[in-house]
Amino acid sequence: MDLIVCIKRVPQTAEAEVKIDGSGKDIVKDRLTFDMNEADSYALEEAILLKEKSGGNITAVSLGSAEAEDTLRIALAKGADSAIRIKLEDFGELDGFKTAALIREAIKDIKFDAILTGCMSTDDSYYQVGPTLAEMLGIPHATLVSKIEVADQKAHVHRELEGGLIEHLEMSLPAVFAVQTGINEPRYASLIAIRRAAGKEIKVIGKEEISSEAKLNSTLEELFIPPVGERAEILTGTPDEVSKRTAEIIKEKGLI
């Protein structure tokens, strides 16, 4: 089973203090650490598990700057067989649609049975690349995927819905699976695998190789931290005072 995994290198903002930069369209990144997008690491692990069951090759693809090669190398150490970086620096502003278009071009000569992506990236949270890529390729897709089993060229896929529901789909292949976090337990690369991956070549492609004009279909106008809402009440005082007032509000609203 030949698989493609889409991987994004993203800033780690969960515990960081995020500030808007001078352009008003991006955040200040110079003090942030970067890592593989969380959902993508689950997609990669799922691809490795599928490969371990039924063989085949895994190609990891990332649209990113040169530093994304560090992230791709981790993917190689964990179990990907080859890696492609699409030069972010060649393509200017991005949205989910343009990203999907560039990935489609980058993988056009690669034979595959399935493409796995994370269901979302933690920086942009568009949830678009997987489904858009599938539409562009004219193949089926499933989002929020929490289980994948493949037999007889069919995939049995679970999707995690609100309210604790699971949707079970049978899908023909090739297909795109946008994987939900928690689907598996991503492994750590062993030291031997790291050493072997360190010297592997990463194919880098840019505007010379991707000739088609991938266009944005949405433009980022502004990024801002929302002002404190008028209805929000900021509680101040000692911990005792704050907790007393919190309890009162909960009672007033009839929540308990």
Add this chain to the structure above:
Amino acid sequence: MDFGLTNDQKMLQDQVRKFADAELAPVAAEIDKSGEFPWANLKKMAQLGLLGVVVPEKYGGSGFDFVSLAIAIEEISRACATTGVIVAVNNSLTTFPILQFSSEEQKSKYLPLLCSGKKIGAFGLTEPDAGSDVVSLESTARLEGDHYVLNGTKRFSTNAGEAGIFIVFAYTNKEMKHKGISAFVVERDTPGFSLGNHEDLMGIRATANCELIFEDAKIPKENLIGKEGDGFKICMSTLDVSRIDIGAQAVGIAQSALDESVKYSKERKAFGQPICNFEMIQSMLAEMATQIQAARLLVYYAGYCKDTGMTRFSRESAMSKYYASDIAVDVTRKAVQIHGGYGYSKDYIVERLYRDAKILELYEGTSEIQKIVIARELIR
């Protein structure tokens, strides 16, 4: 000049850091409390290849260099200092002398066991009346036919209570002084070899630190490492390498103390503002960060000296161990100070770090011994 890590070192750092954060840090307080040897940690680390970092693949190791080993020990120790020293002892005090000085048969026999975690290694040098003064060892080994008869007692042996393979030093010829010391590989089930008292330590509490007792223990002749009389040289070469890892352990402990202090000082409020706004706190944080960075560079440089084939790097190794240990004790003290009364409570990580740090100035050569090594290199 290049201060950057290589691709494989960066990846190793990334993966070991994530592993340590997710798997080791959450159990570190419990390990400290229970004192139970962390076999579960070691099994996981064996799978990643962390028990034989510098051992070639053909013996079951990972084939990395000594800078990489230091990076790994630093990251492990940042999460759990106990686990850090257990791994350091297995890597540098046990596998290294076998790798460097043993016969091919011994390497093939023992290294795969140590790298896979089927057996953990320990080092038997210190005795009740001989620590820094190695020449005062009282243990003896007498050749009788196809085996040596080993007698003596060793103290403060990290991992010993759970170890399967021991590197033990004893006199084969007392009159020759340091040239009469020999080194042996000793297996746990050797007749005449037993474990004595378990040490109840202030920090690194789950390291199965134990006394070794040899009463006419029968060691097969082929378990002599190198030749008779090579023991002192083997011991010193091994300590040159292992001290880098203790330096790395110190950097890891200190880094953890700084990380905790930065976090706490931003959260904790006094006089109406976070305490990180106060210049006396900032002064401590700045000193801690600078001390750690200097120590880290000394440690990596000592590893670099070993990796680039420098034949004598005793000075660099001693400097890294001495300085990193010194600042780890100071940095953890400052971390407790920044935490105030909470820093003295077991509810906060820095309490453990403060206790864990002190041993760094004592084992694998006290700070005083490191200074003697450095000074002798200056005036020789």
